[in-house]
Amino acid sequence: MLNYYRYKEVYELFLKGKCEEAKHLLMELQSRYIETCDENSVLKSQIQEFEDILYLSKNLIFDGSHYWLITGNIKQGPFCSACYNRDGALIRLHDNESTRRCYHCGTEYDRDNAIQKEGAEKAVTPPRLAKVIPLYK
DSSP states (O other): HHHHHHHHHHHHHHHHTOOHHHHHHHHHHHHHHHHHHHHHHHHHHHHHHHHHHHHHHHHEESSSSEEEEETTTEEEEEEHHHHHHHHHHBBBBBSSEEEEEEETTOOEETTTTTOOEEEETTTOOOOOOOOOOOOOO
């Protein structure tokens, strides 16, 4: 409501013929309005992120080997536990004949026992190599 009086002041300055002062005050009010709108947008996106986190914490379940997302009465998934635990990403597992496989990280899960296989089919990450740079004086 404080801005109401400032806008009223701009109006009165225009009526009195003090256009330059009125324009300056109006530009200041517009700048404050734009800053407020930008801040409001940032806060709305932060609220949405927190609501998404809260939704996941309430509806994401772990059955011992896979994650499942409950939406309404529907159980979605299974999702790779390795990807979720490492990156927080819900990557859906793909069913093969007797296994479930994550195409993102290569982890395979036995479909019957739901045991993670750490075999040769897991994605291979190259070893980290360091280069020694000699220091000369």
